[in-house]
Amino acid sequence: MVRKNTRTIKPRIREILSKKLPSELVGLLPKHWVQIGDVLILPLREELLPYKNEIAAVYAQVLGVKTVLRKGWILGEFREPHYEIIYGNDPVTIHKENGIFYKLDVSRVMFSPANVKERIRMASIAKPNELVVDMFAGIGHLSLPIAKHCKARVIAIEKNPYTFKFLVENIELNRVQDRMMAYNIDNRDFPGEGIADRILMGYVIRTHEFIPKALSIAKEEAVIHYHNTVPERLMPEEPFRTFRKIAREHGYEAERLKELVIKRYAPGVWHVVVDIKVFKK
Ligand SMILES: C[S@@+](CC[C@H](N)C(=O)[O-])C[C@H]1O[C@@H](n2cnc3c(N)ncnc32)[C@H](O)[C@@H]1O
Known part of the structure; x- marks a missing residue:
């Protein structure tokens, strides 16, 4: 699991998005996210939804991922995620952890x-x-x-x-x-x-x-x-x-x-x- 919360990344994202979003929304941008392989799971508040695609594109560019999902819920017998794709079109990735390769569709597998x-x-x-x-x-x-x-x-x-x-x-x-x-x-x-x-x-x-x-x-x-x-x-x-x-x-x-x-x-x-x-x- 890659969690990139470095000091330079967040200001860079805010700087780019402050030119695209109303100023009162910039403070609501997600400060935490989860990266699995080259797919990002981003928690987005309701207020940001009208701009979800622009926001996702900037996070993707700065973090270097191919697909961004809006974090939703994990439900049901199969514990399946219900995550919306908001950037890119390929949620299948290979995540490496502790010497193991995990291939999965991040939008449908927990x-x-x-x-x-x-x-x-x-x-x-x-x-x-x-x-x-x-x-x-x-x-x-x-x-x-x-x-x-x-x-x-x-x-x-x-x-x-x-x-x-x-x-x-x-x-x-x-x-x-x-x-x-x-x-x-x-x-x-x-x-x-x-x-x-x-x-x-x-x-x-x-x-x-x-x-x-x-x-x-x-x-x-x-x-x-x-x-x-x-x-x-x-x-x-x-x-x-x-x-x-x-x-x-x-x-x-x-x-x-x-x-x-x-x-x-x-x-x-x-x-x-x-x-x-x-x-x-
Ligand atoms: C929450 S995931 C957990 C995966 C892994 N065990 C972990 O702890 O990270 C549970 C998995 O069990 C599967 N599952 C649920 N009920 C099952 C059953 N009766 N027999 C076999 N698999 C089942 C689901 O489809 C899902 O992939």
């Missing part, structure tokens, strides 16, 4: 800057002899680092056919075809049972609904990286309490190894990951 620490953490989490199952693979956000840097075997499951296309390309781009394979199915239809040493559950809001399936994929002893969104008033007991309750109902004991806050998801709600060791009782 790639969160706030998850960078977790992507980097995954690069040293597994041993080469492990079998890792990523139940919500996306474009391989969390499992490409495991295949590439830990050299573990990975099964990556992604339901959205459009995202899956990039997952398959990324496996080849990163030359991990020998140890990473992908399934374009709903993870609840995955046939493997009792096979995984480690399971990634990189999802939010409804992740608890998938705990029984994760347990059926896990070996009798396994580690599960369980992500979910949690109201602050329920922390720190949640989300582990719910995980353990469901695990016990399915004949497993659960031990919390580590818990990390990934990001603020909404006011008073946090995206959390818990590393959990599960044992069949």
Whole structure:
């Protein structure tokens, strides 16, 4: 993720746009943005919308990107961004991070800057002899680092056919075809049972609904990286309490190894990951 907030760039952008915009709008220009590969995601306030294309063209020129998107919302089962293209016409890019190539369509596939620490953490989490199952693979956000840097075997499951296309390309781009394979199915239809040493559950809001399936994929002893969104008033007991309750109902004991806050998801709600060791009782 490239964040260019250098001292020279912002004044340069303001200088150019002060000649094109009413003076009262210049102070509302975005001071923060996210660059993924050569695509920029720009948050724009309502007041600036009549000038969105001129503004986007200047940010593109100064920052040297090919396409600019207006930041919107990430919604639905597939966690798809709804971002409007306001400059250029090609939202597909290759983003390089921690030695991994991530090819994606930034306008339609989520790639969160706030998850960078977790992507980097995954690069040293597994041993080469492990079998890792990523139940919500996306474009391989969390499992490409495991295949590439830990050299573990990975099964990556992604339901959205459009995202899956990039997952398959990324496996080849990163030359991990020998140890990473992908399934374009709903993870609840995955046939493997009792096979995984480690399971990634990189999802939010409804992740608890998938705990029984994760347990059926896990070996009798396994580690599960369980992500979910949690109201602050329920922390720190949640989300582990719910995980353990469901695990016990399915004949497993659960031990919390580590818990990390990934990001603020909404006011008073946090995206959390818990590393959990599960044992069949
Ligand atoms: C929020 S993205 C997260 C990607 C990555 N795990 C991360 O944490 O950065 C979740 C992905 O799970 C996929 N997904 C949602 N429900 C699924 C299901 N039942 N089976 C397989 N994939 C699913 C979505 O299409 C999306 O690409």
